[in-house]
Amino acid sequence: MLIKKVVLISQQNNSLLVYLKDLKGGFRGPLKSFVLFVLLICNFSYVSNAQEKLVGHGGPVKGLTVSNSGYLVSTSFDYSSIIWSINDMREVISLNDHLAAVNVAEFSPNEKKLVTAGDDTRVLVYDIQNPIKKSLPRELGKHLGKVSDIKFSPKGNLMATSGWGGTIIIWDMINEKKILSSNAGHKGPINSLQFSNDGKFLFSSGYDGTIRKFDIFKNTSKGIIVSHGWGINIFHIIENKNSIIYGTTDGSINIHDFKANKNILKIVDERTPVLTMCVDINRSNIAFGNAKGRVIMISLDDFSLIRDFRAAHGPVWALAFNKETTMLFVGGLDDYINQWDLVTYPQPVIVPPGPARRFNPSQLLTNGQKQFARKCSVCHTLVPDGKRRAGPTLYKVFGREAGTLEGYKFSQALLDSKIIWDDKTIHQLFTEGPDVVLPGTKMPIQRMKSSKDKIDLIKFLKEATQ
Numbered sequence: 001m002l003i004k005k006v007v008l009i010s011q012q013n014n015s016l017l018v019y020l021k022d023l024k025g026g027f028r029g030p031l032k033s034f035v036l037f038v039l040l041i042c043n044f045s046y047v048s049n050a051q052e053k054l055v056g057h058g059g060p061v062k063g064l065t066v067s068n069s070g071y072l073v074s075t076s077f078d079y080s081s082i083i084w085s086i087n088d089m090r091e092v093i094s095l096n097d098h099l100a101a102v103n104v105a106e107f108s109p110n111e112k113k114l115v116t117a118g119d120d121t122r123v124l125v126y127d128i129q130n131p132i133k134k135s136l137p138r139e140l141g142k143h144l145g146k147v148s149d150i151k152f153s154p155k156g157n158l159m160a161t162s163g164w165g166g167t168i169i170i171w172d173m174i175n176e177k178k179i180l181s182s183n184a185g186h187k188g189p190i191n192s193l194q195f196s197n198d199g200k201f202l203f204s205s206g207y208d209g210t211i212r213k214f215d216i217f218k219n220t221s222k223g224i225i226v227s228h229g230w231g232i233n234i235f236h237i238i239e240n241k242n243s244i245i246y247g248t249t250d251g252s253i254n255i256h257d258f259k260a261n262k263n264i265l266k267i268v269d270e271r272t273p274v275l276t277m278c279v280d281i282n283r284s285n286i287a288f289g290n291a292k293g294r295v296i297m298i299s300l301d302d303f304s305l306i307r308d309f310r311a312a313h314g315p316v317w318a319l320a321f322n323k324e325t326t327m328l329f330v331g332g333l334d335d336y337i338n339q340w341d342l343v344t345y346p347q348p349v350i351v352p353p354g355p356a357r358r359f360n361p362s363q364l365l366t367n368g369q370k371q372f373a374r375k376c377s378v379c380h381t382l383v384p385d386g387k388r389r390a391g392p393t394l395y396k397v398f399g400r401e402a403g404t405l406e407g408y409k410f411s412q413a414l415l416d417s418k419i420i421w422d423d424k425t426i427h428q429l430f431t432e433g434p435d436v437v438l439p440g441t442k443m444p445i446q447r448m449k450s451s452k453d454k455i456d457l458i459k460f461l462k463e464a465t466q
């Protein structure tokens with residue numbers, strides 16, 4: 001395993017450097033020093049393929065979850081769940097007890113139980129033996145509609161499930177009995193759940209565009225925490241950072257400070273529903289997947305964008321980091337699970353061909369507009385009060401000295417640079433690449449080969465940023 005990492009790391013030094021810088025605490029001690037060590041002494045080139053596929057399912061993959069003891073569980077449209085061993089990427093067992101697509105699987109905190117649920121509305125619980133063996137599940141009960149999510153309370157004594165029938169069920173997992181059923185104040189389908197750290201409250205999001213808080217022991221709604229105009233597919237709350245992170249059906253990823261009641265970050269890929277997300281074990285990174293196969297990974301330390309790439313051919317329905325945050329598993333329309341090595345692949349930004357992101361697709365775009373839409377707009381706006389993106393607004397960038405825009409947190413590389421942005425320096429930035437022109441910059445590695453594209457982009461930028 002480690003040998004393979006050496007191979008990959010050497011292939012793309014620069015990308016790794018960016019990654020290590022951004023992924024504070026993402027690696028465990030020994031791996032980190034090992035990686036850095038390799039980086040310093042090796043300089044050979046290899047041809048390799050960092051992306052692997054876990055082939056086993058006979059239909060699209062809907063859910064992924066990772067256990068602390070090194071297993072990955074995938075659930076599929078093929079009505080089955082598969083338990084994989086992450087170390088050797090081997091299928092351990094497949095579970096075929098559902099009667100329809102399996103949407104979600106979850107381990108109990110002590111990992112003695114695995115619960116699965118899906119379109120057949122049934123919630124099944126398996127005892128997990130060590131080593132893992134096939135066992136018959138017990139049926140806990142049924143939902144009114146398809147089941148969308150399963151979460152255990154931190155201690156594991158309670159479990160909550162949600163459904164598109166509009167209810168949440170709370171289960172006593174010691175006695176495996178239903179305790180209560182509620183809509184928790186929602187109108188319509190409920191998509192996603194999370195217990196509070198003390199296990200007393202349950203947060204839930206739904207197609208009614210709200211994230212709500214529910215008092216489990218009093219069986220009452222504590223009201224709305226977030227209200228959004230569109231359905232909220234997924235969310236995650238980090239209580240000690242006062243953050244709610246959520247993804248919506250209209251294509252926005254939002255980070256909201258619920259104490260200050262203000263939005264910290266919003267990334268929009270218009271009209272492309274954000275379908276899934278995962279958070280790493282240290283809660284310092286988060287990844288989102290959308291309906292067009294795009295995966296966006298953000299650092300929760302400084303909200304910088306770490307990765308933005310096309311990870312699947314169709315919608316991404318499931319994401320999971322391995323425990324060390326060195327791999328990302330991606331499930332979607334493909335029958336297999338894509339495994340991306342985060343240390344080297346994918347590059348910080350891989351721009352897929354496709355329709356323009358921030359422009360009306362029916363509009364006729366000039367080549368310059370197209371270049372901007374595809375290559376820059378995910379991180380930069382062109383307006384003075386541009387919503388917060390990974391990069392600073394490019395409004396009035398021509399004639400500006402690098403790193404001088406007030407209110408944006410530049411890297412030291414930009415602060416120290418004396419570059420004045422103009423046709424020539426922007427051209428140079430994307431000919432040589434930000435990593436060469438501004439070593440240490442937060443801007444991802446990106447070079448543009450076509451000199452026509454560069455000239456058109458700069459012409460468009462000059463007009464649009466005045």
Ligand code: HEC
Pocket residue numbers: 305308349372375376377378379380390391392394397400401402403404405409410411412413414421426430440441442443444
């Ligand atoms: C994935 C995000 C991302 C993408 C895509 C991206 N940038 Fe950036 N850009 C950044 C970040 C982050 C910074 C700030 C760098 C720093 O502080 O080190 C930046 C800085 C800049 C700056 C310097 C601004 C200043 O005031 O000093 C320019 C110019 C720039 N980008 C232009 C572009 C152009 C043109 C494109 C498209 C070809 C582009 N960027 C694509 C993230 C991005």
